[in-house]
Amino acid sequence: MVVISLGGSIVYGDMIDFNYISAFRKFLEEKSKNTKIFLVVGGGKSARDYISIASKLGMDEFSQDRIGIMASRINASLFIGNYSYPKVAESVEEAVIASKNYPVVLMGGTEPGHTTDAVSLLIAERVGEKRVINMTSVGGVYDKDPRKYKDAEIIRRMSYRDAQEMFLNRDMNAGLNLPFDLISIKIAERSKIEICIIGKSIEELKKAMLDGECQGTVIGITND
Ligand SMILES: Nc1ncnc2c1ncn2[C@@H]1O[C@H](COP(=O)(O)OP(=O)(O)OP(=O)(O)O)[C@@H](O)[C@H]1O
Ligand SMILES: [Mg+2]
Structure with missing residues (x-):
């Protein structure tokens, strides 16, 4: 079994990435023959565009999130195939039942x-x-935003605590643009789930699945 979070900006950066989605679907078709896969897809640029208009229209944060959720579900629906549950699951419970x-x-x-x-x-x-x-457009967590700073350095291992401290001072608005959010780290910590953050490459994903090799950043229990 594998749980994958696919960053929305990989699927929908400046526009919908047909070639990537098509390649990813092939991967799903192949892998699903011997592995159970839960794939969660983010909202990407389309979510952010809708959210920014909703915000300008004066809508509250809850409503903006709702719109972002709808956008992420549209992105996720592009991965439905003969190999999958025929609709986007709308709750964790529905996903678990569907996976049977x-x-x-x-x-x-x-x-x-x-x-x-x-x-x-x-x-x-x-x-x-x-x-x-967790597949991201930047390949891991860095000491500063890699899109803004050329000399940003990748962090290979972080404790839950390190990750929490890194994001503590950031605002949490709809369409948040960070490699991870605080709630995720808290859930990971309470259930001791390791988060492997990699890039968008399907080869990297296969490596992470097969040998547990995480080429980006691992957030989890550290000995130091
Ligand atoms: N210290 C940091 N390390 C890595 N990325 C950072 C950091 N600070 C800010 N960022 C930004 O966080 C974003 C993380 O990219 P990612 O691919 O995870 O977004 P996403 O998951 O596609 O978003 P969504 O699914 O919400 O649309 C990038 O845009 C990157 O520039
Ligand atoms: Mg992400």
């Missing part, structure tokens, strides 16, 4: 107040999986 009969279950967001990354951790918590693979 289908090897692949797709999800976007569920409820306002947390990200799609947090949804992936809640699934892992519910099914007793001790690791979540």
